[in-house]
Amino acid sequence: xxxxxxxxxxxxxxxxxxxxxxxxxxxxxxxxxxxxxxxxxxxxxxxxxxxxxxxxxxxxxxxxxxxxxxxxxxxxxxxxxxxxxxxxxxxxxxxxxxxxxxxxxxxxxxxxxxxxxxxxxxxxxxxxxxxxxxxxxxxxxxxxxxxxxxxxxxxxxxxxxxxxxxxxxxxxxxxxxxxxxxxxxxxxxxxxxxxxxxxxxxxxxxxxxxxxxxxxxxxxxxxxxxxxxxxxxxxxxxxxxxxxxxxxxxxxxxxxxxxxxxxxxxxxxxxxxxxxxxxxxxxxxxxxxxxxxxxxxxx
Amino acid sequence: xxxxxxxxxxxxxxxxxxxxxxxxxxxxxxxxxxxxxxxxxxxxxxxxxxxxxxxxxxxxxxxxxxxxxxxxxxxxxxxxxxxxxxxxxxxxxxxxxxxxxxxxxxxxxxxxxxxxxxxxxxxxxxxxxxxxxxxxxxxxxxxxxxxxxxxxxxxxxxxxxxxxxxxxxxxxxxxxxxxxxxxxxxxxxxxxxxxxxxxxxxxxxxxxxxxxxxxxxxxxxxxxxxxxxxxxxxxxxxxxxxxxxxxxxxxxxxxxxxxxxxxxxxxxxxxxxxxxxxxxxxxxxxxxxxxxxxxxxxx
Numbered sequence: 001x002x003x004x005x006x007x008x009x010x011x012x013x014x015x016x017x018x019x020x021x022x023x024x025x026x027x028x029x030x031x032x033x034x035x036x037x038x039x040x041x042x043x044x045x046x047x048x049x050x051x052x053x054x055x056x057x058x059x060x061x062x063x064x065x066x067x068x069x070x071x072x073x074x075x076x077x078x079x080x081x082x083x084x085x086x087x088x089x090x091x092x093x094x095x096x097x098x099x100x101x102x103x104x105x106x107x108x109x110x111x112x113x114x115x116x117x118x119x120x121x122x123x124x125x126x127x128x129x130x131x132x133x134x135x136x137x138x139x140x141x142x143x144x145x146x147x148x149x150x151x152x153x154x155x156x157x158x159x160x161x162x163x164x165x166x167x168x169x170x171x172x173x174x175x176x177x178x179x180x181x182x183x184x185x186x187x188x189x190x191x192x193x194x195x196x197x198x199x200x201x202x203x204x205x206x207x208x209x210x211x212x213x214x215x216x217x218x219x220x221x222x223x224x225x226x227x228x229x230x231x232x233x234x235x236x237x238x239x240x241x242x243x244x245x246x247x248x249x250x251x252x253x254x255x256x257x258x259x260x261x262x263x264x265x266x267x268x269x270x271x272x273x274x275x276x277x278x279x280x281x282x283x284x285x286x287x288x289x290x291x292x293x294x295x296x297x298x299x
Numbered sequence: 300x301x302x303x304x305x306x307x308x309x310x311x312x313x314x315x316x317x318x319x320x321x322x323x324x325x326x327x328x329x330x331x332x333x334x335x336x337x338x339x340x341x342x343x344x345x346x347x348x349x350x351x352x353x354x355x356x357x358x359x360x361x362x363x364x365x366x367x368x369x370x371x372x373x374x375x376x377x378x379x380x381x382x383x384x385x386x387x388x389x390x391x392x393x394x395x396x397x398x399x400x401x402x403x404x405x406x407x408x409x410x411x412x413x414x415x416x417x418x419x420x421x422x423x424x425x426x427x428x429x430x431x432x433x434x435x436x437x438x439x440x441x442x443x444x445x446x447x448x449x450x451x452x453x454x455x456x457x458x459x460x461x462x463x464x465x466x467x468x469x470x471x472x473x474x475x476x477x478x479x480x481x482x483x484x485x486x487x488x489x490x491x492x493x494x495x496x497x498x499x500x501x502x503x504x505x506x507x508x509x510x511x512x513x514x515x516x517x518x519x520x521x522x523x524x525x526x527x528x529x530x531x532x533x534x535x536x537x538x539x540x541x542x543x544x545x546x547x548x549x550x551x552x553x554x555x556x557x558x559x560x561x562x563x564x565x566x567x568x569x570x571x572x573x574x575x576x577x578x579x580x581x582x583x584x585x586x587x588x589x590x591x592x593x594x595x596x597x598x
Contacts, residue, residue, distance in 0.1 A: 131517045151514050180514065190512040198504055198523040200563075203578035204555040205497055206585075208548075213489040214585040215450050215479065218430045220526045221585070224497040227519045228582050232575035236568055243563050249507075250560055254553075256503040261549055264499075264542050269535055276531035279502035283527050286505075286513040286520070 010167045011100075012037040015072035017065060017087050019043045019052040022104050022130070023078030024142035027057035029175040032144035042068040051139040066094035074171065076128075077103035082237040085114035088125055097122040100164055104130055106191065107242040108155045108184035116157060124164045127155035127184060129191070130177055137231065148176030155184045188242050192249035196242055199235060200250060203228040309466045310399075311336040314371035316364060316386050318342045318351040321403050321429070322377030323441035326356035328474040331443035341367040350438040365393035373470065375427075376402035381536035384413035387424055396421040399463055403429055405490065406541040407454045407483035415456060423463045426454040426483060428490070429476055436530065447475030454483040487541050491548035495541055498534060499549060502527040 014030065016023040019041045027039050041058035042065050043049045052058045062068040069075055069091035077087040084105045091101055092115075101123060105111050108127045115125050132150040152172040156165045169179040182190070206228040209217065239246055263271035313329065315322040318340045326338050340357035341364050342348045351357045361367040368374055368390035376386040383404045390400055391414075400422060404410050407426045414424050429451040451471040455464045468478040481489070505527040508516065538545055562570035 131515060133517065133519070150517075153515070190515045193508060193512050194516040194520045197507075198520050200559045201500055201504060201556065202523050203575055204552060204559055205500060206578040206582035207574065208496075208552050208555045209492060209581055209585060211584070213492050216430060216452070216489045217493045217585045218432065218449075220432070221493045221497050223522050223525045224501050225578075225582050226522045228575075228578045230579070232572050232579055235575055236572040239563065239571060240566065240568055243566060247560065247563055250556070250563075253503060253507050254556075256507045257500065257549070257553075260499045260503055261546065264538065264546055264549075267539065267542060269539055272538060273531050273535040275506065276502055276527075276534055279505040279524075279527045280529070280531055282508055283505035283524050285510070286508060286516045 010170060011074040013040065013072045013074075014038070015040050015042055015068050015075045015091070016052070016058060016078055017042045017068070017075060017091060018078035018080075019048045019058070019061075019139050020078060021137050021139070021141050022133075022146075023076070024048070024052050024055070024057045024139035025132075025144065025146040026076060026078070026104075026175065027052065028055070028142045028144035029147060031057060033174060037073075040068055040072065048139040055139065055142065057139070057142055065090050069095040069099070073099060075099060075101045077101065077105075080234060080237055081105045081107060081111070081241050084111050088115050089118055092119050092123045092125065095123060099123055100168060101125045102128045102154075102168055104128055105241075106195070106238045108153070108187045109245075110241040112155060112157070112184040124160060126157075126160055126165060126168050127187075128168065128172065129153045129155075129187060130172065131191075131195075132177075145176065147172070150177055151180055152177035153180050153182050153187050155182055155187055188245045189248075192242055192245035193252075196239055196246045197249040197253050199227050199230070200239065200246065201253065202226070309469060310372040312339065312371045312373075313337070314339050314341055314367050314374045314390070315351070315357060315377055316341045316367070316374060316390060317377035317379075318347045318357070318360075318438050319377060320436050320438065320440050321432075321445075322375065323347070323351050323354070323356045323438035324431075324443065324445040325375060325377070325403075325474065326351065327354070327441045327443035328446060330356060332473060336372075339367050339371065347438040354438065354441065356438070356441055364389050368393040368398070369395065372398060374398060374400045376400065376404075379533060379536055380404045380406060380410070380540050383410050387414050388417055391418050391422045391424065394422060398422055399467060400424045401427045401453075401467055403427055404540075405494070405537045407452070407486045408544075409540040411454060411456070411483040423459060425456075425459055425464060425467050426486075427467065427471065428452045428454075428486060429471065430490075430494075431476075444475065446471070449476055450479055451476035452479050452481050452486050454481055454486055487544045488547075491541055491544035492551075495538055495545045496548040496552050498526050498529070499538065499545065500552065501525070 016027050039058045040060050041052040042062045045063055049061050053061045075091045077084050079087045084103045112127050119125055130147050130152040132146045172179050202225045206225040315326050338357045339359050340351040341361045344362055348360050352360045374390045376383050378386045383402045411426050418424055429446050431445045431449040471478050501524045505524040
């Protein structure tokens with residue numbers, strides 16, 4: 001377990017804006033690593049906010065984002081993808097000079113573009129996407145080890161000061177993550193292929209299952225379609241915010257699928273075997289993500 | 300644990316022709332349920348055959364299929380899909396009157412058609428497909444509970460005596476399976492949708508992953524593509540033997556996928572949310588297969 005955060009308390013007060021699974025897992029990870037500063041949870045009144053305090057993940061809760069933001073050095077926007085830009089704008093307009101703002105959204109281009117032009121000059125925003133999720137939702141499933149050995153992408157603007165990027169990267173490394181720096185567009189292209197295309201494909205497979213064939217769905221079907229059990233509202237926001245890259249990714253997938261279809265239609269056994277062997281090798285080259293028993297959430 | 304087999308020993312000597320994961324799991328399941336007769340394992344000399352005997356799954360091993368078949372009341376062909384018809388023919392030409400032969404192949408039409416016209420009149424063959432698998436292979440991973448609460452499809456010919464169907468169904472029920480009777484063609488259409496289409500789709504997804512994006516593959520990607528790690532040779536045989544139904548199933552899948560693509564291209568958020576909600580509901584209506592932690596094998 002890394003203690004980077006404890007050794008170098010770069011931030012005194014950290015605001016978690018949005019106390020769902022990811023927000024509370026960040027707070028829990030900080031507490032587990034003995035973060036010496038103050039952690040405040042902000043959100044709408046309700047079960048998640050109460051659980052964040054009752055679970056000891058945060059030191060205080062707050063329902064007024066502007067007031068909470070004004071007292072924070074780091075603000076992590078953990079609201080759903082379609083509300084992140086608004087969360088960042090509200091926090092940015094209220095916070096002090098040198099406050100660093102980040103988010104945990106599964107797409108980055110739309111958020112970064114929406115935020116970039118409107119940010120007050122004294123505030124720094126850098127997008128983040130910790131690629132870690134679970135089909136579970138809510139603060140009750142917070143996991144202090146959720147980010148360990150998982151990739152966290154950070155997407156600075158070309159104008160972002162290096163010092164701020166380094167402080168944010170150190171924050172994520174302190175929670176155990178492996179930090180990768182990319183542009184928002186590079187991120188969205190990669191995630192279209194690794195997450196958004198598979199989600200749509202899994203959903204189409206699940207939708208295509210005829211009622212009379214349900215009894216014959218084995219573990220292969222269930223694994224292949226598992227992400228399709230993710231929350232439709234959450235995933236609609238994610239997919240819509242990356243629609244262009246997703247459409248391009250679906251096109252590339254369809255071309256691959258056509259190669260299999262051509263081999264089958266030609267009854268070309270050697271070609272089919274080669275395609276299956278390539279797929280197996282490519283999948284195995286991707287390795288296995290750490291602690292991966294989840295994923296139907298918005299990882 | 301059912302004891303149907305022990306209560307009604309319909310067969311005195313059972314031959315397992317092919318001692319891989321499924322064959323040895325059948326033998327192990329019989330032993331665990333105190334089958335009072337004799338179990339013989341047949342196959343090529345090697346590790347699987349040795350393990351079948353050493354593991355106590357079978358009472359004897361034999362490398363000559365004709366000789367083993369001549370002494371058996373039930374013969375279960377557990378060889379790979381592309382060798383089942385030959386296994387059945389060899390066994391049928393050597394066995395006694397009233398011997399019942401079945402198999403465990405993942406497709407049924409090609410096997411049943413190949414066998415039907417050539418079977419000696421005194422021998423009864425009924426196709427079986429226990430929908431249970433594992434990404435593990437070989438006798439060393441034999442599991443006596445592999446068939447518990449799993450569907451086993453039996454595919455009699457229209458001329459098959461009812462008595463023989465009932466004896467075979469009782470055999471599978473004795474191992475814990477839920478028996479469903481279908482025509483070979485109905486079976487292949489259903490399995491194209493629940494297993495073969497998902498396999499090809501998962502392989503196409505795995506193949507489409509660019510090397511530079513591997514680091515961003517999370518648990519969702521890994522689950523969605525898990526079956527693509529199955530043995531290419533095994534799966535080539537399965538897919539080729541159901542190529543027509545598979546091609547039709549891929550067409551139906553592509554139509555579903557097009558509905559998602561249209562919603563995305565039109566940026567129609569309501570349509571996308573509805574499609575995702577339908578997919579989630581349809582997947583959840585299919586329930587969860589028992590003991591499903593496997594499946595990249597030829598289930």
